[in-house]
Amino acid sequence: MGWKERQDLQVLAGSIVFLGGIIGGIFGWGGAKGWSAEKPIDWPEPDRFWPKPNATNCSNFDPLYEAPVRHVEKDCYSRWYYWQLPQDEADAVSRAVVWILYALHQIAHWVFIWFAQQHKKKLLENKEEVYVSKLRWYNWALVGVTGLFHIAHLVQTHTTYDATAKDVVIQASQGSVIMMLVFVLLIEYRDRGMVFGWPNQWSDDVVAQKLRMSPGPIEYVRKYHGYAFSWAVIFTFWYHPMENTYGHALGFCHTYLVMIQGSLIYQKIHLNKYFRFLLETWVWFHGFAVAVMVAKGEWWDEMAPFMFGIGFGTLIFVTQLYGLPFWRKLNPYFRLIPGVLWILAVVIGITASSLPNSYILTMFQIPLGQMGCAVIAWFFCWVLMKCLPPKQRFSNTIFAVTTLLMYCIFITVSALFQYYAQSIEVPFIAMTYILVFLYMIGAIIAFFLAPVPENLLISKVDPDFNSDTQLQQKPSTE
Template sequence: MGGASEDSASSLRASQAWIAASLFSIAFIVVIWMLGPNLESFIGTLLPDKSAAWYYWKLPERRAGSMLIVWALYLVHQFSVWGAIYWARNNLSGKPPSQTLTRYNVAVLAINAVFIVLHLAETQILFDGLAQDVPIWTSQGSVIVMLVVVLVIENRRRGFLLGRRIDRPFTVGVTRFFRENHMYVFAWALVYTFWFHPMAVDPQLLSGFIYMFFLFTQMSLAWTWIHLDAKWIVFLESYVAIHAMMVAIYNTLQHGSPAMWPMFFAGFAFMFVFTYQFALKTSRTLRMTIIGAYLLFVSWLYLPESLGLGRELAYLTRLEVLWIPIILYLLALVFGGGVYLFKRE
């Protein structure tokens, strides 16, 4: 890895910044939790959950002045990050990953920290996020886009499925296209999703916000070696399984929704077992053990209650465990294939 360059803005090592940002993320979740009781006057007015398309954490009535402030904060945050990425692409692209922080890293770490604090203050005063004005699928879809693009980018390093690389449509040129341009899309997905939700105290929101803070750390440390670290990337991809499971369990317990946590957890866990783990330098024995353990877990889900969870076999026959992997793999092929045809490789 390259050492400090003329673009370095700090002698602080990227690894030290990663540790500090991670600790900040955990500490700030505690702050959100501690301030939670202040939001009771807002939460008491929330309408009952209506459907999968309904977003629970928004006030019953839209307040134009409040939403003007929320949109202004979001747009300033968004364009500040995009501006930093534009500078970095013109000044850092083509250089080896830095061991120390560049001007881009210092700027985006500061930008994100400031707007994390501002979002907390906004929630305490106004409560609503962008969810008041835009549908929930826009936030969910942004995360899916990120996972799909990472599948394309990482294909040449870890393979697409079971460690096997796909050369077409994921050619060197297609991979380079996604690698060079993904930052703008990911920055939109992260900042937009961040401002979509209020910083309320709730298991699914808290698990989502700590994930968001970790992803902000990843974005902030682009052009350093941390950003390319396989273990860190696998952790970020795999955390979705935990968050999705928590959201599903909470919706079942709190709102009486059907128990869908097995589909979400097993579906996203499938991605770790059959794709993500192949980025790690582990033995074939360990990989096969993980695959075996996963298959036993899936079997346990559908065994009778005397032996397992006792989930209805109708879910198994509908192949619920495969829905998420199929969607992610197919979208990756569509994204890659579209760029491949456009570039006429």
């Protein structure tokens, strides 16, 4: 099928051009106003923002900058989100505008996803092709919603400025994205396993057969992940103002592309392994760039840039890389090469430099955290599946109410952690994973209070979010 017949590819290309316009608007409009706030520790914008708390002396507060979060004694530097109006300039209007826009954006996205899934049922009943290359009406609606609210957010940033960071704890945004990445590990597990492409669906060794997580519970994630992913990226999108820094720009590129991926639901491009690989690994560049941008001094003297740069890199070369189709044509032992070379490069690079050898451990923190969360999420799905067998069906109404309630709880808890920041002092990473577990478990509960996925009822494999329309035959190289 050529380019002229691939409307999904044409829309994706057009969407990328539109994204270029948004990024141009961010830097053009911000530059015209003289905005320049990439280094919070240097306090480059005294007329716009309050300074970031001094990381070396959290208890030393200037009465000019009175706000609850500034009195946090544990990780005070990390807890303060720099790009927000001073406390005395924010008002009910600046807060209400961004929350109303967020709510409209979120509900619209969810509603059109629901219409898409209802349409899929009819396609299956009529034995029609689900994944096509010509956009359906709900695809156009989702693409339109995505574009409209990107323009709205750019205008809102340059009028009322504040995003939702004023009202919810900083780890809320990060926790939602981590939840999404954990669910991606489960969705892709069938084809690439967890480490070096093992144990995938074709692995027939004794160990794989005993350790491989059963696919049934993952069907709930694969069927309903769109609602969770939609919340993760839209919530993160509205957490940040469209500030003209490279860290913000990379983040908005990521959230936009994930929204477009969701907008192209049941389109052939939605199944493309290479595009999905890009979306999943974008956090490597974004996370490292932000860690460098907000470094307190010279970034190479701090652990955070290494944790994000090396940690997400390890996840790519140990896990994510092996979902790409060309690996199926190669001997499985070749999968060890990229990961082993990466690990050797990290170990040799750090030990040969003046960096502390303890930095080597940063390559394990993020991968082990995400893999551990994926296993826990699968186990929770497995337990719920035992409690709610496939014959148990819930209505769309119950699913809608539960979903809305769960995500309202997520936002409420995130707001309470911000409001009571001085009383609830939890280290940054600990707070992040508290929220990850809340989001992960809550989203799964909502999945299981939805109608049972068709695959579990008709014993067929759903092609949702996968490049295959059915299980492939075992490759000869395996």
